Each structure stands twice: as structure tokens, then as C-alpha cells.
Amino acid sequence: MDIKEYVIEKASLAKTAARKMAILNTDTKNNALLAMADALISNMDTIIEANGVDMSFGKEKGLSDSLLDRLMLDKKRIEAMAQGLRDVASLDDPIGEALRMWKRPNNLKIAQVRVPLGVIGIIYEARPNVTVDAAALCIKSGNAVILRGGSEAINSNKTVARIISEAGEKAGLPQGAVSLIENTDRDAVNVMLKLNKYIDVIIPRGGAGLINTVVQNSTVPVIETGVGNCHLYVDDSADLARAIDITVNAKTQRPAVCNTIETLLVHKDVAEKFLPEVAKVLGSLGVELRGCQVTQSIITCKAATEEDYETEFLDLILAVKVVDSLDDAIEHIYRYSSKHSESILTNNYANSQRFLNEVDAAAVYVNASTRFTDGSEFGFGAEIGISTQKLHARGPMGLKELTSSKYIIYGEGQVR
Amino acid sequence: MDIKEYVIEKASLAKTAARKMAILNTDTKNNALLAMADALISNMDTIIEANGVDMSFGKEKGLSDSLLDRLMLDKKRIEAMAQGLRDVASLDDPIGEALRMWKRPNNLKIAQVRVPLGVIGIIYEARPNVTVDAAALCIKSGNAVILRGGSEAINSNKTVARIISEAGEKAGLPQGAVSLIENTDRDAVNVMLKLNKYIDVIIPRGGAGLINTVVQNSTVPVIETGVGNCHLYVDDSADLARAIDITVNAKTQRPAVCNTIETLLVHKDVAEKFLPEVAKVLGSLGVELRGCQVTQSIITCKAATEEDYETEFLDLILAVKVVDSLDDAIEHIYRYSSKHSESILTNNYANSQRFLNEVDAAAVYVNASTRFTDGSEFGFGAEIGISTQKLHARGPMGLKELTSSKYIIYGEGQVR
Numbered sequence: 001m002d003i004k005e006y007v008i009e010k011a012s013l014a015k016t017a018a019r020k021m022a023i024l025n026t027d028t029k030n031n032a033l034l035a036m037a038d039a040l041i042s043n044m045d046t047i048i049e050a051n052g053v054d055m056s057f058g059k060e061k062g063l064s065d066s067l068l069d070r071l072m073l074d075k076k077r078i079e080a081m082a083q084g085l086r087d088v089a090s091l092d093d094p095i096g097e098a099l100r101m102w103k104r105p106n107n108l109k110i111a112q113v114r115v116p117l118g119v120i121g122i123i124y125e126a127r128p129n130v131t132v133d134a135a136a137l138c139i140k141s142g143n144a145v146i147l148r149g150g151s152e153a154i155n156s157n158k159t160v161a162r163i164i165s166e167a168g169e170k171a172g173l174p175q176g177a178v179s180l181i182e183n184t185d186r187d188a189v190n191v192m193l194k195l196n197k198y199i200d201v202i203i204p205r206g207g208a209g210l211i212n213t214v215v216q217n218s219t220v221p222v223i224e225t226g227v228g229n230c231h232l233y234v235d236d237s238a239d240l241a242r243a244i245d246i247t248v249n250a251k252t253q254r255p256a257v258c259n260t261i262e263t264l265l266v267h268k269d270v271a272e273k274f275l276p277e278v279a280k281v282l283g284s285l286g287v288e289l290r291g292c293q294v295t296q297s298i299i300t301c302k303a304a305t306e307e308d309y310e311t312e313f314l315d316l317i318l319a320v321k322v323v324d325s326l327d328d329a330i331e332h333i334y335r336y337s338s339k340h341s342e343s344i345l346t347n348n349y350a351n352s353q354r355f356l357n358e359v360d361a362a363a364v365y366v367n368a369s370t371r372f373t374d375g376s377e378f379g380f381g382a383e384i385g386i387s388t389q390k391l392h393a394r395g396p397m398g399l400k401e402l403t404s405s406k407y408i409i410y411g412e413g414q415v416r
Numbered sequence: 417m418d419i420k421e422y423v424i425e426k427a428s429l430a431k432t433a434a435r436k437m438a439i440l441n442t443d444t445k446n447n448a449l450l451a452m453a454d455a456l457i458s459n460m461d462t463i464i465e466a467n468g469v470d471m472s473f474g475k476e477k478g479l480s481d482s483l484l485d486r487l488m489l490d491k492k493r494i495e496a497m498a499q500g501l502r503d504v505a506s507l508d509d510p511i512g513e514a515l516r517m518w519k520r521p522n523n524l525k526i527a528q529v530r531v532p533l534g535v536i537g538i539i540y541e542a543r544p545n546v547t548v549d550a551a552a553l554c555i556k557s558g559n560a561v562i563l564r565g566g567s568e569a570i571n572s573n574k575t576v577a578r579i580i581s582e583a584g585e586k587a588g589l590p591q592g593a594v595s596l597i598e599n600t601d602r603d604a605v606n607v608m609l610k611l612n613k614y615i616d617v618i619i620p621r622g623g624a625g626l627i628n629t630v631v632q633n634s635t636v637p638v639i640e641t642g643v644g645n646c647h648l649y650v651d652d653s654a655d656l657a658r659a660i661d662i663t664v665n666a667k668t669q670r671p672a673v674c675n676t677i678e679t680l681l682v683h684k685d686v687a688e689k690f691l692p693e694v695a696k697v698l699g700s701l702g703v704e705l706r707g708c709q710v711t712q713s714i715i716t717c718k719a720a721t722e723e724d725y726e727t728e729f730l731d732l733i734l735a736v737k738v739v740d741s742l743d744d745a746i747e748h749i750y751r752y753s754s755k756h757s758e759s760i761l762t763n764n765y766a767n768s769q770r771f772l773n774e775v776d777a778a779a780v781y782v783n784a785s786t787r788f789t790d791g792s793e794f795g796f797g798a799e800i801g802i803s804t805q806k807l808h809a810r811g812p813m814g815l816k817e818l819t820s821s822k823y824i825i826y827g828e829g830q831v832r
Contacts, residue, residue, distance in 0.1 A: 019750070023773055104795060108784060115776070117806050196631070200806050215612070216635055221807045242829040249831035334435070356824045357439055360531070368524060368827025377832065378823070379520060390533050390616050390820035391637045392808040404806035407794070408772045411784025413658040415665035416793065 003183055007191040010146060011198035013176030014119045018144040020174035022116050026093040029140055032171040037085035039167035040132070040160070044078050050159035051128065058152055066256065070126045071153055081132040081160075084382070088136040091381045094399045095142045109410040114403045116142035118200035121192050122384075123148045123214060125206035128156035134205075135164055135178045137384045141402035144177045146199065148192060150206075151184035158182055193218035201392075205385050208312070223393060223401075225385035228258030228340035229312045230370045233329040233355070234274060235346035236267040242367070243345045244278050250343070250369040252285050256314045258386060259341050259363075259373040263309055263319040265329045268294070271322045275299050287316045294322035309336045326351050330358050337361060340388050341370035362388060362395035419599055423607040426562060427614035429592030430535045434560040436590035438532050442509040445556055448587040453501035455583035456548070456576070460494050466575035467544065474568055482672065486542045487569055497548040497576075500798070504552040507797045510815045511558045525826040530819045532558035534616035537608050538800075539564045539630060541622035544572035550621075551580055551594045553800045557818040560593045562615065564608060566622075567600035574598055609634035621801050624728070639809060639817075641801035644674030644756035645728045646786045649745040649771070650690060651762035652683040658783070659761045660694050666759070666785040668701050672730045674802060675757050675779075675789040679725055679735040681745045684710070687738045691715050703732045710738035725752045742767050746774050753777060756804050757786035778804060778811035 001009070040047065051073040058068050094114050101111035120143045122134045131147055138145035149157040161180035169175055181188050192199065196219050203223045204214040215222055232250050234243045250261040266274055271294065279289060279299045289301035290308050301320070308319040309332075323329045326344075333342055343365035344355040352366045363373040373396060375383020380398030387393045393401035417425070456463070467489040474484050510530050517527035536559045538550045547563055554561035565573040577596035585591055597604050608615065612635050619639045620630040631638055648666050650659045666677040682690055687710065695705060695715045705717040706724050717736070724735040725748075739745045742760075749758055759781035760771040768782045779789040789812060791799020796814030803809045809817035 019774075019776075022776065102795065104793070108788060110794060112811075118776075219632055221637065221805065223807075239829070245831055246829065253832055358435075360435075360438065360534075361822060363823040363825060365825045366827055368825055368830040369832055371832040372524060372825065372830065373823075377520070378526060379518065389637065391639075394820055395528075395823050404810055406777060407779040407789075407811050409779060409781045409784055409788065411782055413655070413662065414784040414788065415661055416669055416785055416787040 003185060003187045004191050006183060007181060007188055008195065008198070010176070010179050010181060011119065011192070011195050014144040014146050014179055015198045017174040017176035018116065018118045021139070021142050021144050021177055022095075022118075024142065024172070028172040029093065029142070030089040032168040032173045033085045033089040033136055033139060035167045035171035036136075036164040037082040039163050040078055040082045040085070043163050044075060047073060047078055047156065047159050047163070048075075050155040053155040054153055063152065067126055067152070071128065071156070073128055073156060077129065081129050084133055085136050088140050088382050091140060091399060093140065094403050099405060106414050107412065108414055111408050112405050113408055114400070115406050117402060117404050119144045119146065119198060120402065121146045121148065121199045121202040121220065123189055123192070123202060123204045123206075123210065125150040125210060126152050128153045128160055130205060131157050131160045131180070132164060133382070134384055137382055137399060137402060139168065139173065139177060141399045143402060146179055146181060146192070148181040148189060154182070154184050189213075190217065193220060196220050203385060223385070223387050223397070224389040225387055226258050227312055227338045227388060228260070228386075229263070229310070229336060229338040230259060230261045230341045231263045231265055231333050231337060231343070232261045232370065233265040233323075233333070233344045234267060234270060235326060235344055235348060235351055236269040237348040237351070238270065238345035239347060240270060240274050240277070243274060244281055246343070246345060246367075246369050247278050248281055248285065250371055251282065251287055251318050252316065253369075253371055255316050258312070259370050260314070261318070261370055262311065262313050263321065263336065265332060266320065266322050267329075268322050268324055271295070272298055275320070282318065285316070287318055289318055289320050291320040292322060295320045312338070326354060330355065333359055338388055340386065341365065341373040343368060343370050362386065419601060419603045420607050422599060423597060423604055424611065424614070426592070426595050426597060427535065427608070427611050430560040430562050430595055431614045433590040433592035434532065434534045437555070437558050437560050437593055438511075440558065440588070444588040445509065445558070446505040448584040448589045449501045449505040449552055449555060451583045451587035452552075452580040453498040455579045456494055456498045456501070459579050460491060463489060463494055463572065463575055463579070464491075467572040469571040470569055479568065483542055483568070487544065487572070489544060489572060493545065497545050500549055501552045504556050504798050507556060507815060509556065510819050515821060522830050523828065524830055527824050528821050529824055530816070531822050533818060533820050535560045535562065535614060536818065537562045537564065537615045537618040537636065539605055539608070539618060539620045539622070539626065541566040541626060542568050544569045544576055546621060547573050547576045547596070548580060549798070550800055553798055553815060553818060555584065555589065555593060557815045559818060562595055562597060562608065564597040564605060570598070570600050605629075606633065609636060612636050619801060639801070639803050639813070640805040641803055642674050643728055643754045643804060644676070644802075645679070645726070645752060645754040646675060646677045646757045647679045647681055647749050647753060647759070648677045648786065649681040649739075649749070649760045650683060650686060651742060651760055651764060651767055652685040653764040653767070654686065654761035655763060656686060656690050656693070659690060660697055662759070662761060662783075662785050663694050664697055664701065666787055667698065667703055667734050668732065669785075669787055671732050674728070675786050676730070677734070677786055678727065678729050679737065679752065681737050681739050681748060683745075684738050684740055687711070688714055691736070698734065701732070703734055705734055705736050707736040708738060711736045728754070742770060746771070749775055754804055756802065757781065757789040759784060759786050778802065
């Protein structure tokens with residue numbers, strides 16, 4: 001069987017499964033999720049063994065320490081994956097919820113009700129936990145899911161996917177509800193991206209390269225996730241002590257994630273006071289600063305290039321720019337932002353309102369760290385990614401964002 | 417300037433305009449819509465003259481009568497376009513509406529508020545009224561719009577777009593908020609479909625060929641509209657007198673539109689009684705029936721082919737199939753439906769529930785004509801099309817479906 005036939009066979013099974021998933025009752029879905037959790041725990045040794053093969057290959061191939069860390073599965077991480085399944089089981093089922101219902105003058109009763117999307121394709125990179133997290137959210141929201149992980153994690157993914165899909169099917173999920181494309185050739189992805197007849201949406205999870213490839217080549221609708229070139233703007237009226245805490249948190253609490261800031265914008269009237277103080281704390285935490293000319297006249301740091309302002313460092317590097325006004329800050333953000341998360345620190349009411357209104361991003365903050373742009377922090381219970389596009393879903397995507405709706409209309413013989 | 421430069425210049429202006437549109441107050445938008453309406457009325461002769469050029473070309477080119485009718489603008493139709501603008505002005509502004517607002521345990525206050533999509537590209541065919549209708553809805557929902565109509569209507573579209581964009585700008589819309597791509601080469605469309613940097617969403621309005629081209633080639637997110645292969649299923653418990661009325665309405669009230677039925681499914685236990693009666697009425701209205709073998713054993717009609725069941729006739733033709741059960745009807749619909757509008761006529765409660773749950777379409781009816789799938793009939797006031805995809809919007813799309821959302825977060829120094 002060639003790659004195309006192989007992927008279509010999986011997708012066709014998923015499409016058949018999706019019909020059954022859409023009308024599966026909540027208890028069955030929850031029981032399947034709990035059974036999958038139990039199966040992960042009882043097969044822990046098998047998973048760790050398979051992961052060991054990936055880790056050995058990874059070391060041979062010379063993967064970076066941070067990539068190897070993402071790849072690694074141990075007892076604690078497998079327990080966390082199992083807990084993730086249990087957490088999703090405990091969330092409310094979004095399917096069947098009526099978003100609105102109303103009666104027309106001709107007495108037609110129209111309800112807009114939540115339904116699954118159908119078949120969701122997830123294309124992801126190194127982390128094998130995505131296999132479980134994504135499957136859990138897709139199942140709970142009544143979808144079938146086709147997973148396609150990266151080659152580095154293929155042994156872990158194959159083992160984990162087999163364990164959870166077997167456990168799920170034994171507990172009542174239709175065959176094919178969770179499937180993994182075991183072929184790690186790029187061609188397999190290219191086939192997926194054209195299967196409009198079988199796949200309803202594709203969600204890429206990974207770096208900018210992966211996301212761009214998917215967006216450029218997919219005829220299936222895509223939800224873009226992740227790239228975060230986020231800014232923190234310290235206005236002239238900001239509480240500067242608080243501003244230091246928030247800058248440090250937004251840059252250093254977890255530097256490699258998308259809601260971390262990459263550029264600090266500082267109003268000129270507070271730059272001379274604020275920059276030396278914040279530079280001291282950031283420096284002690286190992287953050288490298290790259291500043292504009294004005295910044296360099298106040299503190300010692302490397303020069304920021306145009307490219308720095310465009311870059312999602314995902315590292316302990318922070319570009320710094322001194323701006324003349326709120327307008328300048330908003331202009332800089334408009335020019336460079338990936339529209340993920342943006343924050344203003346201010347005590348000026350009018351400025352806070354202008355920033356909230358005029359900055360276009362999935363999440364816009366006043367006086368808080370951008371690190372809160374996250375499904376759990378928003379209270380969604382779980383998240384499949386953070387959408388940076390405007391269509392369908394924007395910001396952290398939980399169960400509801402994995403659904404569509406349909407109108408159901410109760411008539412009594414009405415004609416037009 | 418080559419085509420690519422030309423389209424990018426328009427798109428770039430639209431992107432700049434979109435930033436201003438997003439924060440324009442409702443009064444300004446409404447005044448602009450009313451000014452556009454007035455301008456259409458006061459320039460009626462100019463419009464009719466330009467339309468006359470298109471009509472002459474169309475006749476020379478041998479366009480069908482129905483295409484010529486769609487193309488034609490007269491006093492009454494221009495007045496209707498103006499009234500459409502006034503109607504949209506009177507609708508509630510969707511922008512700024514908070515979809516939900518909540519407080520987290522750490523006291524962060526999070527609101528999800530409605531914002532515009534940004535720049536909307538509309539690619540459409542013969543009807544020049546789309547130029548006005550689409551512009552009105554995009555403006556009211558705070559978007560900039562790039563219109564690209566078909567070559568048949570180019571003179572009408574140029575004139576109408578110039579009149580409304582001038583009137584709109586004079587009344588306070590930013591320059592470029594409404595623009596028309598005046599180049600009717602296919603290449604202009606191909607450029608638009610790749611402008612992810614400038615255009616946020618593309619909505620094709622037209623036949624299956626146009627929609628397919630857009631879906632297959634666009635890297636910009638697309639909302640698919642329109643193709644309607646709709647079914648009416650007459651269950652064994654249906655009220656047959658009412659079933660005749662609904663069948664006639666759903667097929668003949670306006671045969672060329674997407675929410676008209678193309679196939680009639682009839683339960684075998686009522687086929688012998690129902691088919692002769694409905695065939696008589698449909699025949700008297702000029703409807704050609706194409707039936708399955710069982711149908712042909714009951715009434716005289718042409719044989720239905722596999723292709724007939726797949727076809728959106730958009731004409732006075734109706735495929736007919738006798739089915740053994742509700743399951744068979746649901747299977748037939750699953751196989752052939754374009755997931756637009758589907759209806760069951762029944763007095764059996766369990767069957768009505770199964771049909772509503774198991775049939776996957778934008779609108780699913782019990783005991784009513786599919787002709788109600790329409791923005792006005794749903795009470796949305798206006799409609800830019802009917803989405804047949806599952807992502808972002810499904811079914812009739814009004815103002816709300818032309819919006820996205822963003823999260824705004826009020827903090828007081830929170831860090832994670």
C-alpha cells in the first residue's frame with residue numbers, strides 16, 4: 001500500500017468513526033477516557049521502553065538537550081498524561097448545548113446546538129504527550145482524531161496511541177476514533193492536507209516552520225496555533241516596582257513558550273529610572289538584553305536589530321525599545337506582533353482603554369503578565385493550542401473550540 | 417503596474433483602513449451606510465447607464481435569459497439595494513459585545529469581546545447587487561472589504577462601487593474601506609487567494625466551480641458558501657396532505673436557490689398513496705421527476721441516475737427515491753448531502769429526534785420546508801451567504817458571523 005492509500009484508509013475509518021462519535025453519550029466518552037488513563041498506568045513499562053528507543057536515536061542524531069527533554073517520558077510524565085485524561089473526563093460535555101433558541105413569527109422554533117467538527121487532524125512535533133492530550137480533547141468533544149507526530153517520537157507515539165485506542169475501543173469508542181499515522185515521511189502530511197473529503201480541520205502544533213508549511217499547503221481548513229511574538233509596554237504612569245515583577249515573570253517564568261514576551265517597550269519618561277532596575281534583575285536571571293539606541297544610552301547591552309524585533313526568541317533574550325508615546329508603542333506592536341498576547345502596564349485609565357481597543361491580539365492585558373494566555377489559566381480546564389488566527393477560534397482553545405454548530409428547526413407544516 | 421502590484425496596493429489600503437474601521441463608532445458606520453443609500457438613489461441614472469453597457473455585452477455574448485436577469489439593474493432593484501443599506505444601518509452593531517466575562521480565582525477579569533475579522537475578500541459572480549449587500553454587512557461589522565465581481569457585471573460594479581465608496585468616505589469611512597478589484601482576469605483572483613498578510617478571510621459567492629477554485633487554491637482562510645444538495649424525507653407517519661404542500665414549496669417556490677430540495681425520499685409504506693398525488697401537483701407546476709425503480713413502478717417518470725442524486729439541479733427537476741426505513745433515508749442523505757438543509761416530515765417523535773441528531777447539516781428540519789434556511793427567515797436581518805462548512809460559521813451568516821473575538825484582561829499586577 002502506498003502512502004496515499006495508507007493515509008486515506010486511516011482517514012476513511014476516522015470519518016466512519018466520527019459519525020458514531022457525534023452521537024455517543026457522555027458516559028461512554030468519559031468511561032473511555034478513564035479506561036485510557038488506566039491503560040497508560042498499567043502499561044507504563046512498555047511506554048518507557050518504547051520511549052527509550054526514541055531517546056537513544058535522538059542522542060545518536062544529536063538532538064539538543066531541550067528537544068531530548070521534550071521527548072522524554074518517565075513515570076511522572078506518564079502519570080501526568082493519565083491525569084490529563086481524567087481531568088478531561090471531568091469537564092462538561094460541550095456537545096448538545098443549545099447556544100440559543102428562539103421562535104419566529106411563523107412559529108418555527110430554531111435552536112443553534114453545538115455539534116462536533118467531525119474529523120480533526122493534529123500535526124505535531126516532538127512531544128509524545130500531545131498524542132494523549134489531543135486525543136482526550138477530541139474524544140470528549142465528539143470528534144474522531146488523526147494524529148501525526150514527528151519522527152523523533154515515533155516509537156513512543158506508536159505505543160501510546162495503540163494503548164489508548166485499544167483501551168478506548170474496549171470501553172465503547174468506535175473503531176478508528178483515535179488513530180496515528182505511523183508513517184513519518186513528509187509525504188504523509190502532504191496527503192492529509194488535501195483530504196477535504198475526510199478531514200474537517202487540521203491543527204498544526206509546533207514551530208513556525210511546521211505551521212507555515214501546513215497553512216501554505218492545506219486545502220483542508222486550518223486553525224493556526226502558537227507563534228507568539230508578544231510585547232510588554234511600560235507606560236509612563238506604570239507602577240515601576242510592579243513592572244519589574246511582571247517583566248521578570250513574562251520573560252523568565254518559562255522562556256520557551258509562546259506567551260512569553262520577546263520585546264519590552266518602555267515609555268521615554270520612565271526609561272532612565274526603570275531600565276537600570278529591570279536590567280539588573282533580568283541580568284541576574286541570565287537574560288540577554290538587546291536594546292535600541294536610546295536603551296543603549298541608558299544601560300549597557302547589545303544593539304537590537306530589525307530582525308530581533310521580528311523574532312520569537314523562545315529563549316532568555318529580550319529586545320528592548322524606548323518609545324516616545326503610547327501611540328509609538330501601539331505602532332510598534334502593530335508592526336511586529338504575531339497577535340498572540342500583548343500587555344500594557346499603566347495607571348492611566350484612558351491609556352488602558354486605548355490599548356485594549358486598539359491593539360489587535362488574541363489576548364490583550366492591562367497590568368498583568370502575558371503568561372496567563374493559557375487554557376488552564378483562563379479556566380477552560382484543558383487546551384489543544386492557542387489560536388493566533390481570527391477565524392473560528394482565537395486564543396486558548398478548549399473543548400468548545402473543537403465544536404461546530406447546527407441549526408435544528410421544529411416546524412408544524414410551515415412553508416414559505 | 418502589473419496585476420499583482422495592483423491587487424496588493426488595494427489590499428494594503430484595505431488593511432490600513434481595517435485598523436480604523438475596527439474602532440469606528442456605530443454612528444459613523446450607520447451614517448456612512450445611509451449616505452451610501454442616498455448616493456445610489458441620486459445616481460440612479462448613471463448606474464442604469466453603466467448596467468446598460470453590461471447588458472449589451474451580455475446579449476452579444478449570448479448570456480442566458482436567467483443570467484441576464486440576474487445582471488439587470490432597474491429603478492426598483494436600485495431602490496432595493498438602497499433599502500438594503502438602510503436595513504443594515506438599523507441592525508445592532510455586533511462589535512464590542514461581550515460574549516462572556518468572568519473572574520478568575522486570582523482576580524483577573526477576563527472578557528471575550530467581539531471584534532471585526534479585519535479585511536474580508538468577497539469573490540462573486542454575476543449579480544451586481546452583491547457589491548452593495550456585501551459592502552454593507554462588512555462595514556457594519558467593522559471590516560474593510562475587497563470586492564471582486566465577475567466580468568459580466570464589471571461596468572455596473574465599477575460604477576456602484578465608486579458611488580458607495582465615495583459616499584462612505586465623505587461620511588467618515590477611512591479610505592479603502594470598500595474597494596473593488598477592477599481587473600476581471602482570473603489572475604487577480606489568484607493573487608487575492610495568496611495574500612495572507614493582508615486579507616483575513618475570503619468568502620466566495622457563486623457556483624460550485626468558483627467555490628471549488630477558491631477552496632483549492634486559497635492559502636487565506638475561506639468560508640465556503642452555498643452548494644445545496646438538499647433532501648426532504650416523507651416518513652411513513654407523515655401527514656400526507658401537508659407533505660404535498662411542503663414538497664411543492666421546497667421544490668418550486670424558488671427553484672434556482674441553494675435551499676431548494678433536489679431529492680425527495682419517500683418511505684415505502686406511503687409511497688403508493690403519496691407519490692401519485694405529489695407527482696400530479698408537481699407535474700402541473702412543470703417539475704420533471706426522475707425516480708428510482710420502485711418510484712417508476714408507481715408513477716410514470718424518467719429513471720434517476722447516480723449522478724442525479726449527486727446533482728444540485730437549481731431547476732424544476734426533482735430526483736425521487738423510495739426508501740425502506742428512516743435508516744435508509746439517513747444513509748442516503750449521508751452519502752449525497754452537501755450538508756446544507758435537510759428535512760423530515762413525520763409524526764413519530766422518536767424518528768424526529770433521530771433525524772435531528774443523526775443528520776449532519778447546517779440546518780435540519782422537522783415538518784417544515786427547507787426554504788427557511790435564510791438569514792432573513794432566521795431573523796438575522798441580512799445575510800452574506802450560507803456557510804456549508806463547519807469551521808467558524810455554519811448556516812446563514814449575518815453580521816455576527818463576520819466577526820472574531822479577542823480576550824481583554826483586566827489585571828492588578830498579577831504574575832504567574
